[in-house]
Amino acid sequence: MPILNNLMQQLVNGLALGGIYALIALGYTMVYGIIGMINFAYGEIFMFGAYAGLVLALTNYVNVYTALLGATLITMILGVVIERVAYKPIRRSSRLSALISAIGVSIFLSSFMVRVKGPNTRGFPTLFENRIFEIGNFQITIYQIVIIGVAGLMMLGLHLFVTYTKMGRAMRACAQDKDAASLMGVNIDRVISVTFAIGSGLAGTAGVLAGIYFNAVQPYMGLLAGLKAFAAAVLGGIGSIPGAMIGGIVIGLTEILGITVNLSEYKDAFAFAILILVLLFKPSGIMGRKANKKV
Amino acid sequence: MSLLTLDNVTIRFGGLTAVDTVNLEVKQGEILALIGPNGAGKSTVFNLITSIYQPTEGKISLDGKALTGIPTHKIADMGITRTFQTIRLFPELSVLDNVKIGAHCRGKAGLLQAFTRLPSMKREEAEMEENAIKALEFLDLDAKKEDMAKNLSYGEQRRLEIARALVSKPKILLLDEPAAGMNPQEKVVLMEMIRRIRDTGITIFLVEHDMKLVMGISERIAVLDYGKLIAEGTPLEVRSNKAVIEAYLGSGKFKSRIRR
Amino acid sequence: MKKLLDNWLVQFLLFLCVLGLTAFITDAIGDVLPPYLLMIGLFIGINLIMALGLNLITGVTGQLSLGHAAFMSIGAYASAIATVNYHVPFLGGVLIGGLVACLFGIVIGFPTLRLTGDYLAIATLGFAEIVRVQFTNMKITNGAIGFLGIQGSTTFPIVMTIAVITIILMVWLENSRNGRAMLAIREDEIASSAVGINTTLYKIQAFAIGAFCAGVGGALFAHTTTFIQPTDFGFMKSVDILSIVVLGGLGSIPGTVIGAIVLTAAPEILRPLANYRMMVYGVLLVIIMIFRPYGLLGGVNLRKAVRRAFMLTKKKQAGREE
Known part of the structure; x- marks a missing residue:
């Protein structure tokens, strides 16, 4: 059954790609859920994570786990610093000014990387030998297994964190009503910092995974990846954590599907075409709650 | 003569029937108040009249012309304008x-x-x-x-x-809790104002919690409880209506507490 | 005197005088200014025209659009195809660019303007990406290689005259029944429809006019650079235009003018910083937003401010006379 095998193959490829998008999308959706802001700099944090992984990997002392962990930690700190410096002072003003500020941050980060590491695409050092497993007629690489595995584990961890920890409960409370949560003794600043740390960490991890998977790192890689991840978050229903995961995987799968049906020139448009189609029929995304018209 | 007519109007949100087969007539030139406990569905009635919600069943008409199915923005042109329970101005203008x-x-x-x-x-x-x-x-x-x-x-x-609602010279003005948050003096001024508006020929239909204001200016009062119209009449009639007293104060029986 | 100024014909003649004067002055300036500065001036004008359009959509009507570059690219390609392939005269090409973009604005507006807030933002962003990818894969646009051989017909006086026309029309629009309806939609959609405003209609009007401006800007851009390619109109271009509007002060026409000048000139002024230029530019955006979160002229009622200044000097004079 070649068609079935091909389909399985594309499913695996799409899942791996979608896992990367989903990790970035989670950051978008968490920050949006809590402070209602689109943090456009996430794409650049993802890029930063990829470079952090690259630098760590080049030191020869690290294996894949420490590279992942290191990059995650670096981007977590970066995320918190960005929030403190560029977003916190304007938290009370209009969302558009926060958006422009975020865009300023992303311009800064990508041009910073151009300055430090040059504008060219860099290969990623081999952290571990890639192997190909053949199952029937379709193949799965170790890289794909790692990506799907790591992405899955992180999402599970996030779910457990948000559902069962005190901090997670505080985050959910803030998403409902920040002022009320604050009156109940929740430290809003800390919740926001933790949210940024987690979101950025996820994006950083995704960066390293993408670097390994595509064997390419580039200062402007964050832009399109970030936009697609944002599309994924909205597609799933922004503010919803399972929505971001579903959205990421849907976008990944569509993109791979587009390549399979020989429309790879259009691959960057697929994510957005699907997004617009879904929004037209479900204006608040797949998992998004229908905004109630309050009068 | 009836100006605005609600004919067997019902709206359900999921399993909740917010307004339940309401029949109501607003007469030309009168001041009619709609009262009821919190959550009785009063504002929902206004939202139905202004087409923000569409009734699940029933019909609403103004001067014999059907309002159901007409988009909200055409309602003002037909002669119905309103105020909102939570003030909705254009703040930066x-x-x-x-x-x-x-x-x-x-x-x-x-x-x-x-x-x-x-x-x-x-x-x-x-x-x-x-x-x-x-x-x-x-x-x-x-x-x-x-x-x-x-x-x-x-x-x-x-x-x-x-x-803002008056300037388009409506036939009927819907006031959603106009006295909310006002002090006693302001309420007196408001009552005077509502009367003066009516005297220019505009019919007034208001939702209000403040009983002093309602009893003071309304010619007729309709009472809504859990989406159902339980009484209708002059202030005096409504004040002594048994069902109304029960709705506001509870019947004292356990049953009424768990009606929800 | 006041009555004379109220006469329609007098006003119309005045309008023409202003345009003539603009053309004349900018022409004279064009003769003395070095070409490099002239080029910056030209881009300020083009960016201003496009930003005024976006200001109507986002600043006045309150609909966040992240895809303005798409309308710009549609205008650019449409006008370039018209002038190069069909030998349409330059100004005709500019008009065609505006009209085609406007048409797309209406077609896209109908389904997407049902969306609100960030959902609309991402839908417009997605639309822009689709348009860009489409242009990359079309034969008539010469795909990713780019469209070559456009006449460099855009001149400084033409751009400035069109910019002045746009400013005047925008001021008129804002002080009309339509403009007030658009402002009302920004402020409160439910209250707007309760007073009888057809919100969809006015949103589409704003979108169509905004897209028209972007199309005209794109056409002027194409006939300035003489060469266009899809990457000229990416997401960052939309961001550039949006930054002008937000930085100047949402909904403020004078703010948009200042924003266009500052943000078009800034990268040029920062040029001596060489490799650090874009980093500084990014930091600048953040700093301005922190210190002026509502934009440089946000929350400033210019007419009121001028009147107050006027009253103050009057009072001072009166004081002195005493």
Whole structure:
């Protein structure tokens, strides 16, 4: 059954790609859920994570786990610093000014990387030998297994964190009503910092995974990846954590599907075409709650 | 003569029946109040009349013309304007602009007129401004016409909302808790104002919690409880109605506490 | 005197005088200014025209659009195809660019303007990306290689005259029934429809006019650079235009003018910083937003401010006379 095998193959490829998008999308959706802001700099944090992984990997002392962990930690700190410096002072003003500020941050980060590491695409050092497993007629690489595995584990961890920890409960409370949560003794600043740390960490991890998977790192890689991840978050229903995961995987799968049906020139448009189609029929995304018209 | 008619109107949100087979007539030129405990569905009735919600069953009509299925923005043109329970002004615009926008449905100028500024458009603008200032004078706000709406005091904002609703010269004015948040003096002024508006020939239909105000100005009162109309009549009749007293104070029986 | 000024014909003649004067002055300036500065001036004008369009959509009507570059690219390609392939005269090409973009604005507006807030933002962003990818894969646009051989017909006086026309029309629009309806939609959609405003209609009007401006800007851009390619109109271009509007002060026409000047000139002024230029530019955006979160002229009522300044000097004079 070649068609079935091909389909399985594309499913695996799409899942791996979608896992990367989903990790970035989670950051978008968490920050949006809590402070209602689109943090456009996430794409650049993802890029930063990829470079952090690259630098760590080049030191020869690290294996894949420490590279992942290191990059995650670096981007977590970066995320918190960005929030403190560029977003916190304007938290009370209009969302558009926060958006422009975020865009300023992303311009800064990508041009910073151009300055430090040059504008060219860099290969990623081999952290571990890639192997190909053949199952029937379709193949799965170790890289794909790692990506799907790591992405899955992180999402599970996030779910457990948000559902069962005190901090997670505080985050959910803030998403409902920040002022009320604050009156109940929740430290809003800390919740926001933790949210940024987690979101950025996820994006950083995704960066390293993408670097390994595509064997390419580039200062402007964050832009399109970030936009697609944002599309994924909205597609799933922004503010919803399972929505971001579903959205990421849907976008990944569509993109791979587009390549399979020989429309790879259009691959960057697929994510957005699907997004617009879904929004037209479900204006608040797949998992998004229908905004109630309050009068 | 009946001006606004609600005919067996029902709306359900999921499993909840917010308004349940309500029959109600608002007569030409009267002041009618709709009262009821919190969550009885009073504001929902207003939202149904202004087509923000569509009834699940039943019909609403103004002067014999059906309102059901008509988009919200055409309701004002037909002669129904309203205020909101939580004030909904255009906060970053001037008081005068707020009122001018209220007369939107009485204007005709389109894009072409905006870009050519022909004499006809200027006449319309001048007329609109004159009407707006008259409405502001009527509600004693003309001194503040250049202020931004968000900088007005609470009572002034409530009055501005009424001015905005009045300027299009509606047949019927819906007031959703106009006295909410006002102090006793402001309430007295408000009562006087509502009477004066009615005397210009505009029918008043209001939702209100303040019993003193309701009993003071309404000619008829309708009582809503859990979406059902339980009483209708003059203030005196309603005050002594057994069902009304029960709805407000509870019957003292356990049953009524768990009706939900 | 006041009555005379109220006469329509007098006003129309005045309008023409202003345009003539603009053309004359900018022409004279063009003769003395070095070409490099002239080029910056030209781009300020083009960016201003496009930003005024976006200001109507986002600043006045309150609909966040992240895809303005799409309308710009449609205008650019449409006008380039018209002038190069069909030998349409330059100004005709500019008009065609505006009209085609406007048409797309209406077609896209109908389904997407049902969306609100960030959902609309991402839908417009997605639309822009789709348009860009489409242009990359079309034969008539010469795909990713780019469209070559456009006449460099755009001149400084033409751009400035069109910019002045746009400013005047925008001021008129804002002070009309339509403009007030658009402002009302930004402030409160439910209250707007309760007073009888057809919110969809006015949103589409704003979108169509905004897209028209972007199309005209794109056409002027194409006939300035003489070469266009899809990457000229990416997401960052939309961001550039949006930054002008937000930085100047949402909904403020004078703010948009200042924003266009500052943000078009800033990268040029920062040029001596060489490799650090874009980093500084990014930091600048953040700093301005922190210190002026509502934009440079946000919350400033210019007419009121001028009047107050006027009253103050009057009072001072009166004081002195005493």
